[in-house]
Amino acid sequence: MTPGSTSGAPGVIVVTGVGRYLGAHVAARLAADPRIERVIGVDAPEPGAEFTDLLDRVERIRVDAGSLGGILADLDVDAVVHLALVSAPDQQHGGRSAMKDQNVIGTMQLLAACQRAPRLRKLVVRSSTAAYGVSFRDPAVFTEETEPREVPRGGFGRDILDVEGYVRGFRRRRPDVTATVLRFAPFIGSTADTTLTRYFSQPLVPTVFGRDPRLQFLHFDDALEVLHRSIVEDHPGTYNVAGPGVLSLSQAIRRAGRVGVPVLEPGLSGAAALARSLGFGGYGLDQVDLFVHGRVVDTTRLEQEYGFTPRSTAAAFDDFIRAHHGGVVVTRSQLAAAEQLVLDGIRQVRSAIRERS
């Protein structure tokens, strides 16, 4: 497979999860591509009003995943983009059990439907770098071959492992379908609204005491680009998708002009559990584990196969900071001014002492 091969642009595409931010943007972008005939958005819940203007060129159907099988066959679908994953439990919509239903059962039913769709040639599944799990014995940088050493504590991480397991099974049963699994680093960007962007938007940011995890982010626009290329080009396999480079959490908090508040780890786990039971906040054990261990992936395979390098983690984070300067506690210019002030003060004191002596 040569990078940038465009022979395989499919005619009819089904995108799941168009009721969510990522799905809506991907569907809109694919609909705008003239090489693609039809884009059909599938989503079970009522799509939010904010995305309806994005989706005017996308045909939308609302079905539960169980009855998808017939639809995929009837529509002569060429490609399926599976984006309907929930990364954090939503208390208004059934909490963790609904999240697991959507992630695990939803994927299972979708893949069962895909298996029976005769014309299907391509499957693109959204995964996450959470697939690597967390362990203290983990290597510093994960390549696509790294096996998770321990099953993650967080619900999302466990779901991701299940989802990838089903995709492996699907690959065995339908070797004629080009299956692409994209392990995305956490999204960030000027407009994206995710658990992490909400986290970094607070003026006081809780961190885990004694831990300064290495983080990687992916700019939302680069995620769209990679998903788009996965559809119109052929890239079978599993790929890490992340911005090259690393920010440590403390560094990211300082760059954003926020103040980190270290919390003891058992306290944070307890607080996360409490927040969950009280029904607010999207923080779960997934986030706590990320903030203890950090997660860095190798993106060499993506760069070689796609011929595309996402903007660096630092650049993606800068873009986010520019859009979210509301809750800034200390700015760079204030720090520079303080530096000048202290330096001048010391010079004055020293010259005064010099004159007296």
Next chain:
Amino acid sequence: MTGPGEGRDPAGVGRFDVPRAPAAPDAEPARRNGHRPAAQAASTPTPADEVDTAATDEPDDTTAAPATGEPAGLGDPVTGGEPGGTGPAVPDRPGDHWDRKVANGLAFLRRRLSGDYEVDEFGFDPELTDAVFHPLLRLLYRDWFRTEVSGMEHVPVDGPALVVGNHSGTVALDALILSAALHDKHPAHRYLRLLGADLVFRMPVVSEIARKTGGTVACNPDAERLLGGGDLVGVFPEGFKGIGKLYADRYKLQRFGRGGFVSAALRTGTPIVPVAIVGGEEIYPMLADIKPLARLLKLPYFPVTPTFPWLGPLGMVPLPSKWLIQFCPPIPTAHLTDSADDPLVVFNLADQVRETIQQTLHTLLERRPDPFGP
């Protein structure tokens, strides 16, 4: 940690007193022993202005003082009135030595507070290492342990190499000392990327210090990634068997594990540089190991030394042994790249490294009859 720092500066102060009180014969060994003149200096409090006038008498000593001077000392404008060797007597104009130091210190603080620095994918922060950790370790290895390093020419100036050393001393201070001494004494000032046990990375705070100073978990993917990137990697294959051995077994190399370090070197065709470190065994001589307590605390061992746990936190101060570090000629592995999975080749090479280190240890010990000598 503060012991050596306080030990050196008062030593300098003590020498300023030379014209007034003829304590010259005492001053010279005091400086070398580091910790002794602290008491002496405390007994003879010297007002700051006297230091200032004395400093003009002995300008050669004052040039040594700023080298160890921490930024914390900059706040004192009186000691800032250094002649600086040749400069005119008005040193507080912008651009003089202390002004530059203050400005650099503030700029460093500003960069840290605004996150304006780079961290590599392993979490290594060269700026923080240079500005904070290495100066602290420098006090320790140079002034407290009087470390002598030889064979530096065996460490390549560029390209990857695997530095393999003997582990000792209850607390793995030898790894830190080795990395700081290597960085200071090596012509290219290379950083040694240490591979640590996963216990290190389980502990909060410690794990982050390890990562920020260039360490990572001892596993083959990380070792090969670092070596593939042309880094200098430091590894102690004895692991806890090495640092947790009793004082009676000092300088007896323990088993070298499964030789994972050899296969990492073979796979990347990296030369292995054995290094022998003498002095680490005496810093916390471990007389006994309370195994039930270790099991309770989930530690590999619970040490009893002449000072720990009897003196509490004071027992954590390492004894000031004399250190010798010798790098041995590199063992090339480029011709063995295909046999990385051949256990016989791996074990033979591991044995060769082990023998080299053991023999060098014996030679170094002969050169150092008194563990606490000058």
